[in-house]
Amino acid sequence: MSTDKTNCNKKHSISLLKAVSLLTLIAVLALSLVVFAACDKKRPQPKLLFSDEFDSDSLDATKWFVHGGTPNEGDPGEVRRGGWWTEDSISQKDGNLVIRTTYDAEKKTFYTGSVDSKELFTYGFYETRCKVPEAAGMWAAFWLMCDEMQQEIPDAHVGGAEIDIFESPFYSWGGAVQHAIHTAGYGDKKSDHGTLPIMLERSSEAVENGYEEWHTFALDWQPDSYKFYIDGELTYETSAPYHSPKDADYIEKNVSSIPSYIILSVEVGGNGGVPGDSPFFNGGHPVSGNSRMYDMKNFAVDFLVDYVRVWESNPYA
Numbered sequence: 001m002s003t004d005k006t007n008c009n010k011k012h013s014i015s016l017l018k019a020v021s022l023l024t025l026i027a028v029l030a031l032s033l034v035v036f037a038a039c040d041k042k043r044p045q046p047k048l049l050f051s052d053e054f055d056s057d058s059l060d061a062t063k064w065f066v067h068g069g070t071p072n073e074g075d076p077g078e079v080r081r082g083g084w085w086t087e088d089s090i091s092q093k094d095g096n097l098v099i100r101t102t103y104d105a106e107k108k109t110f111y112t113g114s115v116d117s118k119e120l121f122t123y124g125f126y127e128t129r130c131k132v133p134e135a136a137g138m139w140a141a142f143w144l145m146c147d148e149m150q151q152e153i154p155d156a157h158v159g160g161a162e163i164d165i166f167e168s169p170f171y172s173w174g175g176a177v178q179h180a181i182h183t184a185g186y187g188d189k190k191s192d193h194g195t196l197p198i199m200l201e202r203s204s205e206a207v208e209n210g211y212e213e214w215h216t217f218a219l220d221w222q223p224d225s226y227k228f229y230i231d232g233e234l235t236y237e238t239s240a241p242y243h244s245p246k247d248a249d250y251i252e253k254n255v256s257s258i259p260s261y262i263i264l265s266v267e268v269g270g271n272g273g274v275p276g277d278s279p280f281f282n283g284g285h286p287v288s289g290n291s292r293m294y295d296m297k298n299f300a301v302d303f304l305v306d307y308v309r310v311w312e313s314n315p316y317a
């Protein structure tokens with residue numbers, strides 16, 4: 001009897017020990033979940049406000065407006081610097097938006113393209129992954145605009161801004177880009193902020209020009225500042241203070257709060273649709289480092305855009 005009782009007590013103790021161990025384990029797991037949830041709460045993923053992965057066969061017309069006409073059907077499109085924006089220049093292939101620049105040797109005319117988002121945005125984190133056209137004279141850009149910018153209003157809370165997240169007219173300089181912000185319209189009051197050309201980093205010395213590779217370009221537009229990023233690195237930050245070019249007008253922090261549309265575009269050096277001399281264009285012909293003339297009868301270079309995404313704030317911070 002006594003032995004049975006002892007065994008019974010021992011079994012009871014073992015069961016109790018097991019139960020306590022199990023409870024401890026459950027408590028530790030629960031605590032871990034609480035700690036994990038708390039950590040997760042500190043870094044909530046920001047809301048994705050907009051995205052286009054360009055994965056379908058054609059541009060999503062619910063998201064984008066396409067500039068220009070159709071030259072083959074008699075509509076020359078929309079003149080823009082030394083070329084024309086046409087609808088024919090826009091397509092989608094292999095998961096990318098393609099803006100193709102071509103040349104009509106007979107008419108001595110360049111055709112290229114531009115798309116605007118139909119939705120307007122203000123504060124947020126804007127990012128694209130893209131490969132810019134590899135030819136001098138091509139000027140690809142990812143930028144933001146608003147209709148208010150057409151007026152000469154210094155206060156960006158009223159007049160908005162042109163925000164050039166990146167622009168790429170520097171192929172012949174080895175592959176650089178720049179960031180820029182313009183306010184107060186395009187007349188005498190215009191105020192500019194921006195960087196000097198920033199050389200794109202190359203994956204190896206085997207790559208001669210930064211335009212040969214894919215890069216990401218991003219803007220974090222918040223009420224007090226603009227922050228620009230290339231391949232995840234902060235490359236420029238400003239609150240864009242307004243300095244009047246003509247008088248003493250000064251606004252210390254002049255970050256736009258005006259809803260703006262996203263533009264993906266290519267322009268060609270020149271004016272009034274006529275390709276011409278410019279520091280970037282080398283005498284009217286896209287040349288590579290002054291060493292190679294392109295076959296202008298079959299000229300075609302592409303601006304490839306893998307995606308455009310807009311979050312309410314920096315998803316990587």
Ligand SMILES: [Ca+2]
Nearest residue numbers: 053095306307
């Ligand atoms: Ca894509």
